[in-house]
Amino acid sequence: MRLKVQVLALVLLLALGVVASGCIGGQSTQTQAKEEVTQIVIGVTDKVTDLDPANAYDFYTWEVLNNIMEGLVKYKPGTLEIEPAIAERWEVNEDSTVWTFYLRKDVKFADGTPLTAKDVVRSIKRVMKINGDPAWLVTDFVKDVVAKDDYTVVFYLKQPTSYFLALLTTPPYFPVHPNYSDTQIESDATYGGAGPYRIVKWVRDEELVFEANPYYYGEKPKTKRIVIKFYRDASTMRLALQNGEIDIAWRTLRPSDIKSLKQSGNFNVIEVPGGFIRYICLNTKVDPTKNVKVRQALAAAIDRKEIAEKVFMGTVEPLYSLIPNGMWSHIDAFKEKYGDANIELAKKLLQEAGYSESNPLQITLWYTPTHYGDTEADLAQILKEQWERTGMIKVDIKSAEWGTYVDYARKGQMQVYLLGWYPDYLDPDDYTTPFLKSTANSWAGTGYANPTVDELLTKAQRLTDQNERAKLYEEVQKILAEDVPYIPLVQGKLYLVTQKNVKGVIIGPDMIFRYSTLYKEG
Amino acid sequence: MSRGLGRYILIRALMIIPTILILYTVVFIFLRILPGNPILAVVGTKSISPEQLEHLMKMAGLDKPYHVQYFEYLWKILHGDFGVTLAFPMGKPVWDYLKQRFPATLELTIWAFTISVLLGLLTGVIGATRKGTKVDTAMRLYSIVAYTLFIPWFGMMLQYIFGVKLHLLPTSGRLDPGIQLKTITGLYVLDSILTGNWPAFVSSVKHLILPAFTLGIVLSGAYTRLVRNNMVDVLSQDFIRAYHARGVPPRKVTWYALKNAFIPIVTLMGLQFAILLGGAVLTETTFSWPGMGTFIVDRIDYRDYNAIQGAVIFFAFFVGLISLIVDVIYAILDPRVKY
Numbered sequence: 001m002r003l004k005v006q007v008l009a010l011v012l013l014l015a016l017g018v019v020a021s022g023c024i025g026g027q028s029t030q031t032q033a034k035e036e037v038t039q040i041v042i043g044v045t046d047k048v049t050d051l052d053p054a055n056a057y058d059f060y061t062w063e064v065l066n067n068i069m070e071g072l073v074k075y076k077p078g079t080l081e082i083e084p085a086i087a088e089r090w091e092v093n094e095d096s097t098v099w100t101f102y103l104r105k106d107v108k109f110a111d112g113t114p115l116t117a118k119d120v121v122r123s124i125k126r127v128m129k130i131n132g133d134p135a136w137l138v139t140d141f142v143k144d145v146v147a148k149d150d151y152t153v154v155f156y157l158k159q160p161t162s163y164f165l166a167l168l169t170t171p172p173y174f175p176v177h178p179n180y181s182d183t184q185i186e187s188d189a190t191y192g193g194a195g196p197y198r199i200v201k202w203v204r205d206e207e208l209v210f211e212a213n214p215y216y217y218g219e220k221p222k223t224k225r226i227v228i229k230f231y232r233d234a235s236t237m238r239l240a241l242q243n244g245e246i247d248i249a250w251r252t253l254r255p256s257d258i259k260s261l262k263q264s265g266n267f268n269v270i271e272v273p274g275g276f277i278r279y280i281c282l283n284t285k286v287d288p289t290k291n292v293k294v295r296q297a298l299a300a301a302i303d304r305k306e307i308a309e310k311v312f313m314g315t316v317e318p319l320y321s322l323i324p325n326g327m328w329s330h331i332d333a334f335k336e337k338y339g340d341a342n343i344e345l346a347k348k349l350l351q352e353a354g355y356s357e358s359n360p361l362q363i364t365l366w367y368t369p370t371h372y373g374d375t376e377a378d379l380a381q382i383l384k385e386q387w388e389r390t391g392m393i394k395v396d397i398k399s400a401e402w403g404t405y406v407d408y409a410r411k412g413q414m415q416v417y418l419l420g421w422y423p424d425y426l427d428p429d430d431y432t433t434p435f436l437k438s439t440a441n442s443w444a445g446t447g448y449a450n451p452t453v454d455e456l457l458t459k460a461q462r463l464t465d466q467n468e469r470a471k472l473y474e475e476v477q478k479i480l481a482e483d484v485p486y487i488p489l490v491q492g493k494l495y496l497v498t499q500k501n502v503k504g505v506i507i508g509p510d511m512i513f514r515y516s517t518l519y520k521e522g
Numbered sequence: 523m524s525r526g527l528g529r530y531i532l533i534r535a536l537m538i539i540p541t542i543l544i545l546y547t548v549v550f551i552f553l554r555i556l557p558g559n560p561i562l563a564v565v566g567t568k569s570i571s572p573e574q575l576e577h578l579m580k581m582a583g584l585d586k587p588y589h590v591q592y593f594e595y596l597w598k599i600l601h602g603d604f605g606v607t608l609a610f611p612m613g614k615p616v617w618d619y620l621k622q623r624f625p626a627t628l629e630l631t632i633w634a635f636t637i638s639v640l641l642g643l644l645t646g647v648i649g650a651t652r653k654g655t656k657v658d659t660a661m662r663l664y665s666i667v668a669y670t671l672f673i674p675w676f677g678m679m680l681q682y683i684f685g686v687k688l689h690l691l692p693t694s695g696r697l698d699p700g701i702q703l704k705t706i707t708g709l710y711v712l713d714s715i716l717t718g719n720w721p722a723f724v725s726s727v728k729h730l731i732l733p734a735f736t737l738g739i740v741l742s743g744a745y746t747r748l749v750r751n752n753m754v755d756v757l758s759q760d761f762i763r764a765y766h767a768r769g770v771p772p773r774k775v776t777w778y779a780l781k782n783a784f785i786p787i788v789t790l791m792g793l794q795f796a797i798l799l800g801g802a803v804l805t806e807t808t809f810s811w812p813g814m815g816t817f818i819v820d821r822i823d824y825r826d827y828n829a830i831q832g833a834v835i836f837f838a839f840f841v842g843l844i845s846l847i848v849d850v851i852y853a854i855l856d857p858r859v860k861y
Contacts, residue, residue: 041699047820049564049610133565187611203622204611205820206812207699227699232810232819235678239693243685370823403563403825404556442572 039225040502040518043237043246047205047230053123053171053193055132055185059276059422059511060251062171066512067210067226068110069174069193072101072120072153073165077517078508080426082165086115086175086194087153096160096464103151108215109177109191110198117147123175126182134172137424141167162464163427169510170425196221196516205230210515221516222504234373241267241497247520248505249497250513252373255313258495267497272507274492275324276422277431278316278372280383283415284485285447288361293353295484297361298416299334300349301387303341308490311378316490321477322421323431324491326509328466329473330428333481334488343390350392357391364396366417368405379418409445419444426510428473433457435486436476448485527853534849538842545838546599546831550592553827559584560608560825582608584827595831604832609824616832619817624836625708626696627813630737630805631798632709633730637738638798639791642745643780649746650753651776661746669743673801677736677808684732691732694810698725733809737801741794748790752783785855792848796841 046060053065072087084090087101107115124145127138141164144156157164167173177191190199196216201209208228212221229246231237238257241249253261262269282289282298289295304318318340319325320332338345355361367380377399384395400408408414423430434440437457438449453476460472480486496505496513504517561578579585583594598605604616649661685693696710697703703722706713710726713719756762756779765775803815810816814833821829 039700047610050612185612187614201702203812204619205816206695209699225700229695229699230810231694232807232816236681236694236808236810239678239681239685240695243681243689243693245685245692245694245698402823403559406562406565407559410562 038223039227040223040248040520041227041229041246042248042250043229043231043240044250045231045234045237046251048208050185050187051189052180052186053174053176054127054130054135055187056171057133063512064208065171065174066195067197067515068195068199069171069176070195071168071174073168075169075508075510077506077514080509082169096162096164097157099155099157099164101153103153104217105151106217107194109194110213110215112215113178115175115194116150117153119178120153120175121145121147124173126180127172129183130185132185137167137170137172160462160464162469163425163429166425166427197226222519226515244499247499247502253495253497254373255315255375258315258497259313261497268500268502270496270498270505272494272496273326273509274494274511275426275509276420276492277319277322277324278418278420278489278492279322280487280489281417281419281444281446282485282487283412283446285412286415288363289415291353292483293349294361297346297349297353298387299484299487300338300342301346301390302383302487303386304489305340306386307379307382311375311382312490315495316492319488319491322435322480322486322488323428323473323477327428329470331474331477333477337481341386346390347392350390355392361393363393364398364415366398366400366405366414368402369399371402372420376418410443412445412447414445429461432473432476436480446485448483450479450483453479530853531850534846538839538846541842542835542838546596546835549831549834553830554588560827563825564609599835605828607826607829609821609826616829619829620833620836623812623814623817626811627799627802627806627815629709629711630730630733630811630813631802633734634737634741635795635798637734638741638794639745641738641742643749645742645746646749647753647776647780649750650757653754661750665743665746668739668746671740673736673740673804674808676740677733677805680732680736692729693732696726696729696812697722701725733805733811737798737805740801741798744790744794745787748787749783752786753779756782785852788848788852788855792845795844799837799841
């Protein structure tokens with residue numbers, strides 16, 4: 001027994017010693033590590049889903065892929081202007097069905113393997129063959145793709161597609177390293193492509209480490225190493241930023257955190273216009289939202305400015321169309337038709353639909369508690385208050401977690417519900433066709449179908465003249481405001497909070513954060 | 523080992539099987555009763571055809587009747603196969619994740635366990651030896667407060683004080699960014715010692731302090747109470763009085779009393795280990811600690827049936843194993859135990 005107790009005492013002593021040594025020696029080593037390595041640490045609460053561009057289909061994973069891969073063309077940093085990338089120039093035939101790209105001759109993958117037209121063709125055909133989630137971005141448009149020679153790639157499209165260059169900036173079109181299997185999804189593969197960085201360490205949901213690609217054809221990244229730290233929640237990430245453990249807190253801090261970090265004055269708070277939108281879906285197949293007057297009344301009663309201020313603390317801006325503010329063809333369709341918080345109009349429409357104060361409209365508003373951050377319950381509550389201000393609407397709020405919520409939406413089981421949208425490519429088509437075209441909107445569960453809208457959208461997709469297209473999208477937006485299968489609410493802004501010495505943050509309208517321009521001062 | 527002890531161990535080991543089976547059944551039923559499924563959680567709002575959806579369901583084996591799914595997974599488990607993940611990344615062996623995540627939880631648990639026992643013994647002994655005084659009241663108060671602390675709140679307080687305000691300790695993760703460590707056991711402190719990587723050693727210890735103390739302090743309350751009460755009992759016994767009468771120094775007497783009060787504490791240690799693993803889920807979430815707890819929570823978000831089932835079975839097996847070991851130690855320590 002005596003021996004056992006002595007052993008126990010020794011173990012405890014050792015444990016204490018370890019704790020003490022940690023406390024004493026800690027600070028200097030952290031400083032030492034920072035001095036030795038030129039790196040920037042970025043915290044995120046997002047997750048990487050699938051590192052294979054044939055299957056990756058979410059905003060954050062596309063950001064990672066954009067840093068380790070590059071397509072034939074890319075957005076000029078901070079703009080919507082498309083510039084050459086792996087292709088140095090391109091040609092397009094008259095009806096924009098045949099696109100020819102001429103590749104740069106000095107492009108190499110991150111291990112020094114030269115990149116040729118064959119790699120581009122193989123990568124795109126691989127996406128078509130695997131047919132993962134984002135494959136439609138290729139298969140809906142590309143009939144065939146061939147390598148004419150080592151440095152010439154020709155795309156034959158199924159129909160004239162005016163925005164094909166915008167599609168080419170998306171990851172399914174990125175050439176991948178020859179090590180990627182032709183037929184299998186490689187979710188954790190880090191071979192990458194020919195981007196400015198390569199992945200040197202990847203521990204799912206924990207850490208992702210990039211190092212500058214020594215063979216990159218373009219300008220060398222300003223910071224050699226970028227570390228991504230994955231956080232479970234925004235509070236922990238905020239504490240890590242305040243403690244200096246991370247240099248940048250990226251997606252996504254809560255509005256209250258952004259506000260207080262801004263007020264503290266200890267950090268740079270960078271605001272970036274975002275192309276993601278929030279909206280209400282209205283089921284056009286079930287009572288009472290089947291009645292267009294009801295849907296119009298709900299649209300009229302909403303006060304977007306109040307939502308932006310009270311729920312999101314000014315971190316979003318009001319949105320009056322599904323096509324975001326600032327994008328060509330956008331019109332404030334809902335503002336023109338209903339104004340904001342137009343209670344009188346809402347009451348009139350409700351009366352026309354047969355409702356009154358003694359016979360109020362009863363609706364159920366659904367939301368999902370975590371998928372869009374923890375402000376969602378507040379958003380649902382404020383909508384209830386705004387609608388009930390008419391005195392003629394009674395709102396019951398219900399919630400379901402994401403998997404269930406999506407299931408309910410697809411089956412058309414909800415009446416009125418909240419959703420959000422991140423763009424796949426930057427074109428009005430991506431903000432209209434998936435929502436309004438009857439053959440493409442089954443996911444949303446609104447059951448909306450209007451042959452005129454279908455026709456306008458098909459026509460707009462095929463036209464090459466932007467002014468002509470804009471006219472068609474304007475028309476579509478006016479019909480949207482009339483039919484109200486969706487009510488646009490707000491458009492998000494993106495926020496980065498950085499330590500004072502971090503410079504070179506450039507994020508364009510594509511909302512992709514490219515790490516190669518980042519650097520630390522001092 | 524005597525024949526009786528061998529039989530006792532065998533029976534106790536066999537009892538783990540029905541425990542796991544009941545737990546698996548409950549988890550299986552709950553996952554299926556709740557609406558939604560992993561494929562839809564992954565697909566989200568993206569536009570895919572009903573045929574594609576059906577294809578994905580088939581690939582994941584979710585088109586089969588529930589009883590078939592139940593027995594198929596059970597059959598796999600019996601063969602040591604935990605199945606593949608149904609959510610991102612799809613089709614990866616669940617075992618790969620358990621292997622990667624479990625050491626992080628184990629490391630946190632070992633440290634928290636050590637801290638809780640140490641603090642519990644210290645405060646319990648102090649309380650018992652100063653029975654009826656203000657110090658005793660303070661120790662009893664400590665026990666109640668520690669026991670009722672809510673881990674996420676307490677963890678955040680420590681993060682704020684020692685991280686944000688004092689800049690003494692990191693608030694999340696297991697290692698400083700940029701520090702490379704070759705893993706052998708997955709226990710970073712041990713691995714850094716084995717590989718002689720001192721920056722990694724210091725960094726991993728620093729990262730462990732706040733989560734381990736959060737969990738350790740919360741769990742120490744139960745020890746304080748038990749140690750104090752047992753010690754008070756022992757200290758009032760005749761042999762202790764005899765020690766005092768013979769002029770044995772008080773510190774030595776306390777030591778002898780603690781040794782006598784130790785057996786029920788060993789039992790509590792075994793029980794606490796299971797509670798520790800539960801508490802680790804909350805602690806891991808608070809400190810973004812990449813262990814089993816955060817893994818299960820992530821997978822619940824995705825409704826990843828196989829990963830949740832696999833992790834729960836693995837947890838249950840581990841807790842069962844620890845209980846078995848504790849029971850055996852207890853049986854060996856206390857001759858009064860019949861087996």
